[in-house]
Amino acid sequence: MEFSPRQEEIIKLVKENAPITSEALAAKLGLTRSALRADLSILTMIGILEARPKVGYIYSKNSSIGFSSDYIRSIKVKDVMSKPIVVQEETTVYNAILDLFLSDVGTLFVVNNDNLVGIVSRKDFIKTAMGTADIHKVPVGIIMSRMPNIVLVEEEDSVYDAAKKIIEHEVDCLPVVGKEIEDGREVFKIKGKVSKTSITNIFVKLGEDR
Amino acid sequence: MEFSPRQEEIIKLVKENAPITSEALAAKLGLTRSALRADLSILTMIGILEARPKVGYIYSKNSSIGFSSDYIRSIKVKDVMSKPIVVQEETTVYNAILDLFLSDVGTLFVVNNDNLVGIVSRKDFIKTAMGTADIHKVPVGIIMSRMPNIVLVEEEDSVYDAAKKIIEHEVDCLPVVGKEIEDGREVFKIKGKVSKTSITNIFVKLGEDR
Numbered sequence A, B: 001m002e003f004s005p006r007q008e009e010i011i012k013l014v015k016e017n018a019p020i021t022s023e024a025l026a027a028k029l030g031l032t033r034s035a036l037r038a039d040l041s042i043l044t045m046i047g048i049l050e051a052r053p054k055v056g057y058i059y060s061k062n063s064s065i066g067f068s069s070d071y072i073r074s075i076k077v078k079d080v081m082s083k084p085i086v087v088q089e090e091t092t093v094y095n096a097i098l099d100l101f102l103s104d105v106g107t108l109f110v111v112n113n114d115n116l117v118g119i120v121s122r123k124d125f126i127k128t129a130m131g132t133a134d135i136h137k138v139p140v141g142i143i144m145s146r147m148p149n150i151v152l153v154e155e156e157d158s159v160y161d162a163a164k165k166i167i168e169h170e171v172d173c174l175p176v177v178g179k180e181i182e183d184g185r186e187v188f189k190i191k192g193k194v195s196k197t198s199i200t201n202i203f204v205k206l207g208e209d210r
Helices: A005-017 A022-029 A033-045 A069-074 A093-103 A122-130 A159-168 A196-207 B005-017 B022-029 B033-045 B069-074 B093-103 B122-130 B159-168 B196-207
Strands: A049-052 A056-059 A086-088 A107-112 A115-121 A173-182 A185-195 B049-052 B056-059 B086-088 B107-112 B115-121 B173-182 B185-195
Touching (some): A022 A033, A093 A107, A093 A122, A107 A185, A115 A122, A115 A173, A159 A185, A159 A196, B005 B033, B005 B056, B033 B049, B086 B093, B093 B122
Antiparallel strands (some): A115 A185
8 A cells, every 4th residue: 555645754753763652643743633543543454553552652563564566666776776896998808807706796887987888797708708809908898888778777766667677678787877967968977786686685675574 | 464354355346346335245245334334444545445426336456555575475486487498517618608698598507317417607607718728628517516505496485585595695596496306316307497587577567557
């Protein structure tokens, strides 16, 4: 179900201040007790809050209330993104592979003055390492996927949209960027990454007992 | 949230008979209208049912009622697993990499008489391709992770447990196996695979409008 902003506020206050009486809740919200009554009774009925006589409201950990699709779509990229590992365009393929192993990631982001210019994945590295090129000499700039042929997301985008892009474009990982104007042209600052691992982590959290 | 058996029954009757008045519902359930009132008002408040004046109750397709953690933990590996790509132990690294690219997967399962004996991932291939070994001669059996050092799941396991194993062991993909006894020893038949991609697909489905 969807909560109203006031219901969300009540749940937050109860989580932080439990046990809390309806008087104290009303005072914190600047409302009368009677204005609160309907919300408190619905939250109690569906098992989010528990009303303990003479004690006050507590947040019910046993609540089996679900996540709505809306809730899932409300999780933002900025809430789950992780640290991107970046290399310069001139980095040799060999050194980039070392970075890949040292950081234990599957994708490196290639930057030029902090601006995203490309992406290299394990797939690119396998192709190159199988070939005849000297990986100690070839720079990643040669083997990377180059902007603008890169699927991007921004911090305010939903993880749901990011997940759809990951599936549609068959990639493991998307760069999270912030658009800026530099010398009259649009550039993309790398802010983070969101990957199938980020989404698997969310899935585990959704399945946890609350 | 969890519905009581009576609430489930009400939802079912409304779905089948909508629009239906509370009198008709009460009659079908063998209850008085007043006995129904509390359940009808909670189902209406949380948006599962919609009360149309002078028409009756209808089931609300826009209801954003969610999935419980229990629901998420009830999704089974067998419901989402995908086809594993297998190679023989004697396959050369070079040919295995070709299989990897042709099937566009990140992990190959190595079998011997249909029994899982190992796993090779993109990481293993990059390491090998960077080294001095002749990938046209070295068999995957040499570079693979070998049983029993492989994290396994079975068809009846939950995807939630599989996701936890993927995160804990920092792997992309798990083989789904069925245990059998062959010549007096336990063997593992490969049935499928479950990967971060499988889980990203579930995440997208959970976020879809229903």
